[in-house]
Amino acid sequence: MTAEAAARVGVSHTARFSPAWVAERLQGAVLHVAVISLTVAWMVPAAGLLISSFRHFTDINQSGWWTALAPPYNFTLENYVQVLQSSNMGQSLFNSFMITIPATLIPVTIAAFAAYAFAWMKFPGRDWIFLALVGLLAVPLQLSFIPVLKVFVSIGLVVQNWGFVGVWLAHTGYGLPFSIYLLANFFRALPSDLFESAEIDGAGTLTVFFRIVLPLSVPAIASLVIFQFLWIWNDLLVALIYVGGTKSVAPLTVTLANLTNSLGQGYNLLTAAAFISMLVPLIVFLSLQRYFVRGILAGSVKG
């Protein structure tokens, strides 16, 4: 007898505690336990990191972070102060922004135009080009470091001459396949009636793009911006290759990585620095989240 059948017969005590009833309750409970324990598993290291960042260097070396939760409380802001003052953090933060913002906006802008063309314009070889583009998703970016860097050096596109332009271009290249793929699929799902209606209304290709496609694609573009922003903000490898560790140009990730090298065991500073670097993506995510409006297309077609 299933739980539903039992419920239909009438709630007797045997039915309430029948194996099926227990199994169903257990299923819900198991799910909850699993979700909660996963969340805890993810939260514990982050919480430990956060607490450690407010502890003294000597305390960190002597005891685990959880001991700080019991009195006597002995927290300090010293780590944060030290990191911001001494370790080139201000400059790195600025550099990170200088790299991340253009390297997010450039590929997303290009991808939006390209995706529109792939989704709604007819040109010879469209599907093959798109397929090749999707194929690029599978190419590991490490493969490109040496050839691309060689080209950059040979044409003089290096940090000393052009600042961050090289790394912007690199990130643009690495980000485009996924960005175009994501947006093209989204654009393709827009109802074709809208485009035809706009065409009859007299809107040209660009007008349709700016007045119809972009406003309707805000959720997709917002998620793409978040992806791309996080990926570049957290990127160490590409920055290290194309920018390097020079203090005046190193982004946050590179500076953070150097922190352990130069200060050895000083991971009290590392914890504080990590939280400073996490702050920005958090703000970006929370501020763009409200654009994930479901059903933005509602009311366009069908009743």
Add this chain to the structure above:
Amino acid sequence: MASVTYENVTKRFAGDTVAVHDLSLQVKDTEFMVLVGPSGCGKSTALRMLAGLEDITEGEIKIGDRIVNDVPPRDRDIAMVFQSYALYPHMSVYDNMAFGLKMRGTDRSEIDRRVRDAARILELDPLLKRKPRQLSGGQRQRVALGRAIVREPQVFLLDEPLSNLDAKLRVQTRIELQKQHRALHATFIYVTHDQVEAMTMGDRIAVMKDGILQQVAPPREIYDHPANIYVAGFIGSPTMNFVPVTVHEKAAKASGFEIELPRAVNVEKGILGIRPEALTERPREGHPGLELKVEVVEVLGSDQFLYGTCGSDTMTARVEPQMKVEVGDRVRLGIDPRQFHLFDVETEKALL
């Protein structure tokens, strides 16, 4: 305002699918022309070619005296109402209606005047600031129509505009559309699969099947004088009875009854077509008649439909609702001698 002319228009899609075959059709200025047929008959494709949304494979389409084959949609001076309405979801009702005019660089005060006029006609004034998602189906439909009206186009194209509305609203909107047509004094081309819409709205009806135009005529004529079996069966509900008969001079003999034709036809076999309402519950003296063995009785309040057999042929009769009929009864019905059709077995064309 303008006429529309299709001259031997053919549309082939990739893979040699012929959607429209050699269509020639003249829509007069200010006429309400309905293209009707089952789904896949090419009626929508014919409309979309006129709108410029599909290329024309062969032939010419003219709006007025101008050949528009190579004219882009925006320069054809047409407006289209889509089945899905295709409203811009992120724009207010006002902006939806104003969009086409803005694209044409119409003066701002002129845009405002036209939008407010259309809104008043369609009773949309209180909704101008709303977004499409805040509107009911009927309101969206009116916005879609309003968007067409403000453009003041030469030709209105309507692609099944009522099919997303519920039955009651559909009837209301049907009447509304006819009023608008008269008020606007414009050429309407209306595509539908619904023969009731076609019959009630069209000045003339063009019946299509498999990409081929079957007949173009005013509703009354289509109903009374269908050109072939297909048109006869498509228009009218319940559908016309088709009974195979053998013909000898003026006498046509079916499996269960015999009838005298108004004049002799030169065939040996034919298909007799009798509309359900041509079978009357009061057989008149001297009129032909038949005996129907009733199998199903449907009472609709205003009508009563009897489904049954006569000889080896199944037949439907439409009789008065007051008539008491039980399943299994044998009912004597008269045949109105002016209301039957004879079709050729081979060509399926009307002989009488």
